[in-house]
Amino acid sequence: MLSADYNPDRTTLTELIGMSRHARTLQLRSIRIGSRLTGNYLSRIKGRGMEFDESRVYQPGDDVRNIDWRVTARTGAAHTKMFREERERPVFISMDDRSTMRFATQGRFKSVIAAELTALLAWTATQQGDRVGGEIFNDIEHREFRPRRGKENVLHMLRTLSRTSDQAPVAPGSLQAAFNRLHRIVHPGSLVCVISDFHGFDAGAQKEIVNVSRHSEVLLLHAYDRLESDLPQAGRYRLSLGGRSLDINTADDAYRIAYRQQFQQRTNALSRVCGGGRMKKIVCRTDESPVVVLRNVLGKQRMHSSRAG
Secondary structure, eight states, X not given: OOOTTOOTXXXXXXXXXXXXXXXXXXXXXXXXXXXXXXXXXXXXXXXXXXXXXEEEEOOTTOOGGGBOHXXXXXXXXXXXXXXXXXXXXXXEEXXXXXXXXXXXXXXXXXXXXXXXXXXXXXHHHHHTTXXXXXXXXXSSOEEEEEEESSHHHHHHHHHHHHTOOOOOSOOOOOHHHHHHHHHHHSOTTXXXXXXXXXXXXXXXXXXXXXXXHTTSEEEEEEEEOHHHHSOOSSSEEEEEETTEEEEEETTOHHHHHHHHHHHHHHHHHHHHHGGGSSEEEEEEETTSOHHHHHHHHHBHHHHHHHHHO
């Protein structure tokens, strides 16, 4: 049941603060990097750490204090416990608030979905004791928040999100410029979460986000509306996007095909840049719950089940 203050095109500070209770079911530590920092994240380096990884057959030079006696007794061969060392990294959330984000035909605006994803990730990182920072960028400016620990820094970000207002119709800002700035301000070894509809994800933007991924792990969260992936049945429609009106005729088969291909090219580009292994992609439609989407990927219960299997 929807609350009395539910609004498809805006979110409130109360709603964003309320995301903290859902963040308890999420786990960012399941995402691994190879950074040699100290703290609370799991690296691929195996050694004496806090997180048990696996048992393997004992090899000369292994620490005898790490012998797994249960597995040894069961198999009759000496086995050693292996651990994944815990590492720390700042979590930096970059949220797209350009005019193209103020759109939805179902559910809530992409900008609202992005704000809720931002809140969920920020609360999750904070509850895990991480430093959280970020930026909110639109067509003409950006607001930066330096990574800090504690909920006050998160609240400062969320207050800014809840106060964003409609911008005058302008050309969408450049993703290439936004990602170039991101490359310059993010500290190496960070977890960088980019939340966007990725309009304008051209070759220049792709190159810049790949540059970010060379020194940090990048999580791309793609927010989109169903209408962006495919047009409705044949007819004439008027859409409002970022304060502008657009008339479309879906009876033209060639137009429908070109429209669908344009969206497919964007999603293919996102998948392609994630192919290098330092970036991951999560997709969230405007008619989906950001809580459910993140829980399906980063849920504690899911990650526990995966390790147990």
